[in-house]
Amino acid sequence: MLPIERRNRIKALIKEKEHMKIAELSELLDVSEMTIHRDLKPLIDEGVVMKTFGGVTLAKDPPQAQIPDNACVICRRPISERLAYRIILKNNEIEMACCSHCGLMRHQQLDDQVMQALTHDFLKQTTINAVSAWYVMDTSLVVACCQPQVLSFESKEYADKFVKGFGGQVYPFNEAIIALDEKMRGGGCCHH
Numbered sequence: 001m002l003p004i005e006r007r008n009r010i011k012a013l014i015k016e017k018e019h020m021k022i023a024e025l026s027e028l029l030d031v032s033e034m035t036i037h038r039d040l041k042p043l044i045d046e047g048v049v050m051k052t053f054g055g056v057t058l059a060k061d062p063p064q065a066q067i068p069d070n071a072c073v074i075c076r077r078p079i080s081e082r083l084a085y086r087i088i089l090k091n092n093e094i095e096m097a098c099c100s101h102c103g104l105m106r107h108q109q110l111d112d113q114v115m116q117a118l119t120h121d122f123l124k125q126t127t128i129n130a131v132s133a134w135y136v137m138d139t140s141l142v143v144a145c146c147q148p149q150v151l152s153f154e155s156k157e158y159a160d161k162f163v164k165g166f167g168g169q170v171y172p173f174n175e176a177i178i179a180l181d182e183k184m185r186g187g188g189c190c191h192h
Contacts, residue, residue: 009029022054075102084099085103124154
């Protein structure tokens with residue numbers, strides 16, 4: 001199969017399923033994951049698909065569409081201040097995510113372009129440094145945002161107390177990114 005044929009097949013599969021893992025595409029098309037990554041690059045550049053942890057998802061807006069100021073940079077949901085995650089880039093641009101789930105994903109994508117990231121303490125509703133925050137996943141409390149759900153806390157003490165009442169796991173920033181990545185790869189669940 002020629003690369004253009006594979007890209008067209010990938011495009012058709014993603015339009016049908018909306019989200020697919022790199023490993024899944026590799027297996028279906030009988031090529032290496034590296035080949036899939038090379039085939040995806042033009043589709044990502046064209047705005048047809050968006051990269052996610054371990055896979056790609058169908059871009060919801062037409063290519064070159066501007067993201068409204070009040071929409072999440074990852075999932076395009078409206079942003080609520082209560083859960084918002086702000087990323088300040090080295091070029092002084094600010095990107096907004098609807099929740100810590102999308103914020104951590106975008107933070108990982110931007111990597112060294114990030115100058116600072118801010119989120120909100122889930123209990124106190126104060127603005128906190130996202131890199132020094134503690135994150136809770138797998139809690140029984142659902143706050144109706146992206147899945148797997150990620151809640152942020154200023155202190156490990158409050159995160160631990162929250163987990164005692166509602167269950168879940170507590171992670172520091174770097175471990176939260178790794179845990180979210182693993183959940184996204186293994187869970188088959190993206191957003192909503």
